[in-house]
Amino acid sequence: MGKLLKKMSFFSVLMAIVFMFVQVLSDLYLPTLTSDIINNGVSKGDVKYIWSVGLVMLGYSVISILASIGNTFFATKESQKLGKRLRSEIYQKVEYASLDQFDQFGTATLITRTTNDVNQIQMVTQMGLRIMMMAPITLIGASIMAYRLDHQLTKIFLYVIPILMVFLGVVMYFAVPLFKSMQTKTDKLNLIFREGLTGVRVIRAFNRDDYEAKRFDTANQDFVNTAIKVNTIVAFLIPIVTLIMSGTNILIVWQGGHYIANMEMDVGNLIAFMTYATQILMSFMMLSMIFVFVPRAQASAERINEVLDMKDDILDPEKPVELTEASPELSFQQVDFRYAGAEKCSLQQIDFTAKKGETVAIIGGTGSGKTTLVNLIPRFFEVENGSIQMNGTDIRSYRQQDLRSRIGFVPQKARLFKGTIRDNMLYGDQQATDEQIWKALEIAQAKDFVSQLPEGLDSRVEQGGGNFSGGQRQRLCIARALVKQADVYVFDDSFSALDFKTDGQLRQALKENVTDSIVVLVAQRISTVVDADIILVLDEGKLVGKGTHQELKENCTTYQEIISSQLREEEIA
The missing domain is CATH 3.40.50.300 (P-loop containing nucleotide triphosphate hydrolases)
Incomplete structure (x- = not known):
């Protein structure tokens, strides 16, 4: 897939990264400001301080929103341009391929590779310029900020994160092969659907409508069953992560309550720590989604590269002879x-x-x-x-x-x-x-x-x-x-x-x-x-x-x- 991603514009990628950094840094600073408001404003009844810090928070929120818009713009623009380039390259490659090479693939799979597979690359590219960058940056940044607030409470993550990774690993183990198989099933579905459309006269002439309908239903049901199965498996991610996040917050509140009772921690710091904990766990969940979709996109990239790497077997000579206007x-x-x-x-x-x-x-x-x-x-x-x-x-x-x-x-x-x-x-x-x-x-x-x-x-x-x-x-x-x-x-x-x-x-x-x-x-x-x-x-x-x-x-x-x-x-x- 890296071979395809090299086709992206360096400027657009750079701008997407810059805007993402700005967004994440703004988001990471907001919990700290919330902590300051609670510790120095709410607890002391200082309304002026609350307003002043609140306006700063509003400013950072606006910066985060604008940066998010900028990142989304460049990520979407570049992913769509990449898709456009890939579709054009595949089409031109097929147009100039010999009939032997064309027959090796077949019409149905070439259509799938030009549409569905390119869409997979587009989606992962956009995710890459959004989530793939956001998740690790947020994870590292939130971990540092949480550790600064209270290094004792961060020990909770040593227990929580391995449990989360085990669940994510199990989900990916079962889901990734199914995602890959869906590409092949899409090819088959496309093939049968195309045969049914182009051969409709023959089908009706031989009264094979029911047979072809059953044939299509079989392929369609196979695709649907696989899609339901893989999406059901992936659906476990949200409740699992929610359960782990809730459990983590309970542990943080329980442990942090003792610290507050012993005057070892401020209330605002506890709330900020809980926010950073949520950001850390959400980053892991976003990374897990990446690991689910990237293998599927990798399979699509391999299928696209099979077409793009096809060597022309009918070549023009290096020094062509001029075809004269002679008597034929x-x-x-x-x-x-x-x-x-x-x-x-x-x-x-x-x-x-x-x-x-x-x-x-x-x-x-x-x-x-x-x-x-x-x-x-x-x-x-x-x-x-x-x-x-x-x-x-x-x-x-x-x-x-x-x-x-x-x-x-x-x-x-x-x-x-x-x-x-x-x-x-x-x-x-x-x-x-x-x-x-x-x-x-x-x-x-x-x-x-x-x-x-x-x-x-x-x-x-x-x-x-x-x-x-x-x-x-x-x-x-x-x-x-x-x-x-x-x-x-x-x-x-x-x-x-x-x-x-x-x-x-x-x-x-x-x-x-x-x-x-x-x-x-x-x-x-x-x-x-x-x-x-x-x-x-x-x-x-x-x-x-x-x-x-x-x-x-x-x-x-x-x-x-x-x-x-x-x-x-x-x-x-």
């Missing part, structure tokens, strides 16, 4: 790829070259490696062997930003962002004009339905594009990629939700309008790939066929099987 060319040269931890390569010996104006279609069975192959083009993953070249240079020689600026990518899952259609289109090119956007929509066969919307390009897009059909979402995603003037356009099974007529029209529009770029498309249907210049046939990660439709129909067994599974004999001929 994409080449895979004996490429092998293996997912992290996998025993077997997902792609083996992939080799092909595509030039300006050509369309490369990739087809194969489920799990054959089609999506994996196109994900290597923008360097979402790093190849194991071989090389991928753009314009004759290995893509690892370019900056990732430069490389991806030349690629228009449509992922397998059509994903739109909340906002307007125009906002989503501008994702492809922030400088795009309405004319360019409408042209891209026309090529993507989306112009007709967008123009019929009352607000046109300013029509609302709900989260994930939920207010559009699957085919409409796909066409909008294709248009978003086409708005970008790219050297390579990648369509990862992006026509799957389109009917045959729209599919054919879209491919024809691409052929007529995208003549200066390379088009790489993944498809399941023969009709989608039949006109491609190069067709790659994948089977279990291996390139088993490469050529035109006519060549593969005659020479590639796997391609022939795909054709026979989709077309009738008369259509094949």
